Amino acid sequence: MQVFKLYFKILKTMLGQVLMYIGIFTGISVLLFNQQKNNDPFDYKEASLKISIVDNDNSAASQALNKNLTASNELIELPDYESDTIQDELYNRNVSNVIIIPNGFSDALIKNEAGDMITVYNLPGTMMASIVTNNINNYIKTLRANLVSRQNVSEADMKECISLTDTALAKKADVEITSHIDTKLSLIRDLYRYLAYLFIALAVSSVSPILVSLYKKDVNVRQNCSAIKQSSYNMQLFLSILLTGVGFCSVFVVLALVLAGPVIFSLKGLLYILNMVIFMTISLAIAFLVANITSTINVLSMFANIIGLGCSFLGGVFVPIEMLSDGVIKAAHFLPSYWYIAGNNSILTMGTQTSVTDTFAKLGIEALFALAIILVALTIQKIKRTA
Amino acid sequence: MSNVIEINNLVKRYKELVALDHLSLEVKEGEIFGLLGPNGSGKTTTINCILSLLTYDKGSIKVFGKEMTPSSYDIKKQIGVVMQNVAVFNELTVYENIDYFCGLYITDKELRKKYVEEAIEFTGLSDFKKFRPGKLSGGLLRRLNIACGIAHKPKLIFFDEPTVAVDPQSRNKILEGISKLNKDGATIIYTSHYMEEVEQICSRITIMDKGRSIANGSKDELKKMITVTEHISIETCNLLDEHIKELSGLVHVYEVNYNDNLLTISFSGGKHNIVRVLNYLQEKNISFGRVYSELPTLNDVFLEITGTQLRDSL
């Protein structure tokens, strides 16, 4: 087991880097988990937007509007309402709408002269803008509908109309959420999504340098004329790489177990693990390929970055598949990370929105990627050796 | 004594280039066999063919009396190789490197430990056991390279130019070590383009050029093959052209040179040549300083043989 031991001795020299990768990933995962924990997807919730309101009228009507808008949205105080500040906050999406209710709004409303009175600063054309502006119009129109029936609106009238408006607007439709997706499983999916980046980075930065060391021409010659059988050498190397993969994977099985609980050992959880193992195989195959292409560590890290980032940006890792443009999605079909992500999405909705065959087809395509990459790597190795 | 290596009519081509051209040689048990030749003459190719690292086009190679193939692991077990380039893992320490390569031959842990320690002792690396190769000087690296090749106590060891880019002190240490390995029973194949080294340690030598063996035999046998048998150098001044002419006419004289007050005469055969020259100088009343006589070196052999060969092929 000399080669096996050698492999792990070299791996040990790179342990710092490996732990750093895993550590950063775990840290981010825990943050992500804490953020998601509080959301219950079975309970319908209106999207809550960040709005800021300046009420210069301070009348019963303006306050009522204010109250209605802040009921379902988050009220944000800006440090000041200079246009540069508003612009920066809008740009950074710290606030989606800044609503300025002018003085005299209430009186104008009663006289039906309130058109265009409220100023709203937002990013025009966005959904966040239209949801809030629609709410404003809706509230005022309902209030107007209640007011039109009265002559000479008194304070009491106004109060009554406001209360009628509030009652009417309190009526909400029953909303049912249909997708019965297990929160925990969906959490694991989100957690495992980023593995598509991590695994490639890990494999290329840890396994490739070891292989490069072993394949170094002089050392390789020395090994070739030693008494160790080629088949035993290859088998030991294969086992070592396999064990590395298993080691990496088990770290993330444990992480999922800690964060999401025993659901990782449910049928779908096991499928996630299977998908992860397949993708690990792809990553190791890429590491094997890269080690056969280049023999300098600097070039290796270039490959690691370009392949890792490329697959991740275009394969739906950093940006969800649904948000990629059609052209990119078409191109992404040639990236293994796309199928990994698609596979995980498929597993989550398997039984409702996707079929079992569909899921396994995606996993199968991934396996083919792994096989193809290994074959290419072996061919390159053979060509290089005979030359 | 039996032959450890037998090569018959070996031909190796790299596309158009003929690297080995019907090469035949034998290495006998217990000898230090020198493979001498200029760079590119096919020494390393020969070794690589023997080790089955390279395929060859024609001929046969037998090691320990058996056909050598890539999977002749029982033969490989008895072979040690010290390559031209330092072939070690930069990630492992000196001890770990030797242990790893030794472990490719020796599976018994206890025995291996003993062997590794002995190899470290032998190469004088005791103070550097825990060092990584990156921290070693050039000479120490070479010694580590050797330790990795010989730790498993092979019966047959290949040294492929192990002294390239090594300072004279380390070089002598290495050569001494090789002689010692030989005394302990190992047969050694030694390649070099440094004549002095080969001359210093090898018992039998094959001179190679352009993939062919052009001369072959013991040191003395090789030296006999060449015309010049003795050089005599004399420090003297005021030598005239006529003196040189007369000296050239002396019996057995092959060539006379006079440069910078140094007279050099080459002889081919004959005895007491120096007496005759000194007598002549005394006769002519020419004073002289230091006088020394040199027997031919392998350098002479090499230059003369390859030189003529080169001229022939032109």
Add this chain to the structure above:
Amino acid sequence: MLFHNIKYTFLNMIRTKEVIFWSLVFPLALATFMYLAFGKINEVTENLETIDVAVVESVQNEMFDKILVEVSNGESPLLNPMKMNIQDAVSTLDSKEVDGIIHVDDTISLSVRENGLNATILSSFVDRYLQNEATLTQIAKNNPLALNSAIEALSDDTSYFKEEKLTDGNTDNLSNYFYAVFAMSCLFASFTGISSMFSIQGNLSPLGQRRCVAPTKKLHVVLTLFLTNEIVQFAIELITFAYMSLVLGIDLSNKYPALFLLLFVASSFGLTMGMFIGSLKKPVTEGAKMGIGVAISMALSVMADLCVSGLMNTIEHTVPIINRLNPAALISDSFYALNTYSDYSRYTSNMVNLSAMTLILFTLTILTVRRNRYASI
């Protein structure tokens, strides 16, 4: 002499694969990946699009029908309602062909797949119908005479607000990523800075020893080194800029003189930072110095939104001084300021900060190099 230096600096650089990769190829590749990946993101998450919705009618509701027709007409309609039976509706919802099912029964209810903006829009549409219905029922009961004017008030198209935008510039906050790529690429100029210092320092390389004994003033040596490398580095930034704005078509504003000045000062900073790291006595090896260079450049760039959008904004709201001192944030913010504001005050103050830091580092570099008498070579 200067031209001679530039020529060899340039040749040296393009032959060093690593430098070209990290200062040119990597930023370009990263920008391309981001461009391809982000192409549709804000369109999908923020821009208003017609929502496909299934409508399942168990009873006839003429009034609701009328409203459905209203909201599904026009140039950019809110909804695209499709009437179908319940089975089809469920399967189309599952297959994501529609974003919701509106059930028209005694009351109107809604099914959606998951929470989100589209779900909110659908539910607020249904809410509005129910609310209007409630308002009108109420009025019909209390004050039937006012019913018509109430209906009118509810359905008239008076808008009570006016939307105002504060800039004609680029409001796409994903641009931050591209600004950060520039910041990163400029800071990566430090790699060139580090390796260039190796060529002039006696304790670091044989080449440096040779230069040390040459009769040239240190200020002169460092300045020449800076100028030659900066010219090449600036060219690299210009190529990156041309690629991003011309090939990828990313909106980086068209204030070219200001943009080029920014790129020049920014790459000068990166280069000077590298030269300063290179001039330090410790660590000794080029690898270790490069490690420091990479770590600092990456950390500063990440803090300027290279990886996670919003980090810089969080810092701005908690410890704004960091953003005033982080060169990557200054570079990124300058891009933002140029692209958003018509006046140059924020850009100018960023540039003053960045230039000042460059000068300080440059002075420190010269002082360190001048003082260095090596204890060991």
